[in-house]
Amino acid sequence: MAVSVWRAATLARVVTLAAVFLFDALVPDYDTSARHSSSSSSSSWACRAVEGAMTWDSVYYLDIAARGYAHEQNRAFFPAYPIAMRFVERATRLGGGGESEPSRCGLATSALMISNLAHVLGAATLEHLGLAVVGDAALARAAALLYAFNPASVFHGVAYTESLFALASFVGCLCVARGRRNIATAVFFVAAATRSNGVLLATHLLWDLLDRVILRAWGKSAFARKRRAIETPGSEIGVSPPAEDDSAAKGAAGKVPARFADAAAYSAAGDAMKLLASIAACVARCGVVALAPYLVDRDARKAYCGAGRRVGDRRPWCDDARTPAYAFIQSRYWNVGFLRYFERKQLPNFLLAAPMLVVASHATWQHFCGTQSKRERRDAYGLHGRNARAHFIVCGAVAFACFFFARVEVATRLLSTSPAVYWHVAHHGRGGGSRSFTHDSEDDAESFGANRERFQRAWCVYSLSYLAVGALLFPNFYPWV
Numbered sequence: 489m490a491v492s493v494w495r496a497a498t499l500a501r502v503v504t505l506a507a508v509f510l511f512d513a514l515v516p517d518y519d520t521s522a523r524h525s526s527s528s529s530s531s532s533w534a535c536r537a538v539e540g541a542m543t544w545d546s547v548y549y550l551d552i553a554a555r556g557y558a559h560e561q562n563r564a565f566f567p568a569y570p571i572a573m574r575f576v577e578r579a580t581r582l583g584g585g586g587e588s589e590p591s592r593c594g595l596a597t598s599a600l601m602i603s604n605l606a607h608v609l610g611a612a613t614l615e616h617l618g619l620a621v622v623g624d625a626a627l628a629r630a631a632a633l634l635y636a637f638n639p640a641s642v643f644h645g646v647a648y649t650e651s652l653f654a655l656a657s658f659v660g661c662l663c664v665a666r667g668r669r670n671i672a673t674a675v676f677f678v679a680a681a682t683r684s685n686g687v688l689l690a691t692h693l694l695w696d697l698l699d700r701v702i703l704r705a706w707g708k709s710a711f712a713r714k715r716r717a718i719e720t721p722g723s724e725i726g727v728s729p730p731a732e733d734d735s736a737a738k739g740a741a742g743k744v745p746a747r748f749a750d751a752a753a754y755s756a757a758g759d760a761m762k763l764l765a766s767i768a769a770c771v772a773r774c775g776v777v778a779l780a781p782y783l784v785d786r787d788a789r790k791a792y793c794g795a796g797r798r799v800g801d802r803r804p805w806c807d808d809a810r811t812p813a814y815a816f817i818q819s820r821y822w823n824v825g826f827l828r829y830f831e832r833k834q835l836p837n838f839l840l841a842a843p844m845l846v847v848a849s850h851a852t853w854q855h856f857c858g859t860q861s862k863r864e865r866r867d868a869y870g871l872h873g874r875n876a877r878a879h880f881i882v883c884g885a886v887a888f889a890c891f892f893f894a895r896v897e898v899a900t901r902l903l904s905t906s907p908a909v910y911w912h913v914a915h916h917g918r919g920g921g922s923r924s925f926t927h928d929s930e931d932d933a934e935s936f937g938a939n940r941e942r943f944q945r946a947w948c949v950y951s952l953s954y955l956a957v958g959a960l961l962f963p964n965f966y967p968w969v
Contacts, residue, residue, distance in 0.1 A: 615628050
């Protein structure tokens with residue numbers, strides 16, 4: 489009996505959290521500074537266990553949720569996730585904190601609730617998204633199961649934004665696939681307020697316009713149909729022109745009744761207006777998605793660049809409107825920038841990110857440059873169909889940015905929210921490829937089956953080992969992504 493995606497995702501959360509709590513209790517911390525603001529020793533064992541999982545970037549999110557953006561480097565973390573933490577903590581009164589001073593235990597518990605619930609919902613949503621985009625129920629289910637046990641599962645269960653961002657992006661993309669573009673815009677706004685790379689989700693709205701209006705509707709010889717309607721009155725309503733003698737037909741060829749000419753011209757003008765309206769609506773929706781990082785930057789400038797601040801207190805990015813505060817902070821505190829990570833000492837981090845980067849790059853390359861037929865490219869459904877194109881564009885863009893601009897080790901986390909990665913792995917894991925294979929002999933078939941099994945085994949070993957090592961290192965503040 490096949491295990492449902494819901495059960496698999498829930499099992500993944502239980503196993504991951506159990507491993508995190510177990511390793512945190514058994515292994516001494518490499519760096520105890522993360523617990524400088526933890527509860528007193530009289531706290532319950534449950535609070536100590538939950539707070540033990542709050543390391544690395546989780547410390548920033550807890551600090552933002554409790555005190556707001558008190559430090560400049562906190563501006564590198566977008567506000568949607570801390571706002572959700574504070575809301576859940578207040579609504580549930582977890583940890584016994586007050587409205588003015590929420591408890592650290594309550595915020596940490598809220599973060600775990602949000603991340604793990606979002607991961608389970610995200611897995612279920614990914615299955616529906618795969619069915620809507622690829623049109624293959626088996627592949628959609630396999631991809632959702634792969635997501636449930638993805639290599640970055642540890643970060644999907646602690647106070648990190650991966651699971652919330654994944655859920656928002658999956659829901660938004662599903663709304664686009666079902667034609668609910670306004671809802672998709674609102675959800676993409678939430679995703680863009682969760683992570684900076686959320687603005688790339690506007691690509692789905694742009695591709696939807698290009699494919700739906702320009703390529704599919706506007707490009708289907710609209711003018712040709714109107715011209716035929718003019719030359720053969722009645723053809724649009726299924727009435728064939730009467731069979732006249734050739735001389736009469738030739739004489740009437742250039743004489744178009746005024747009512748049909750006016751109707752065709754009006755229809756063409758109406759199509760043009762619809763096209764302009766669709767373009768304007770798409771631009772407005774993309775503007776709403778881009779509004780999230782703009783508001784984040786505006787709030788930072790209001791806090792650090794206001795007229796009431798002394799000249800010595802103004803930050804360097806205050807006088808450069810072209811440089812967002814986020815870009816400056818990432819560059820200064822995390823050494824983010826073009827080719828900055830290309831150093832010999834960073835080679836282990838490149839090796840750590842290599843599996844996910846290779847899979848994402850291979851998925852993007854095969855989608856656009858593979859040997860699939862032109863019919864597969866024109867079809868709406870399928871791994872190489874038009875519906876999936878925007879997903880592979882975003883996947884390739886994120887992989888490119890991680891390799892050349894960001895701290896490369898975060899590639900595993902960022903790409904763990906890409907549906908294209910899981911569709912690609914599921915496709916190849918069940919024997920798919922860039923072309924249709926025909927086996928001339930039993931040996932060829934056995935070799936192909938063996939390669940497929942090796943690929944499946946390699947991905948499972950990679951995912952589970954990455955999960956296990958992460959569960960050991962992350963809660964004890966050892967260097968990890």
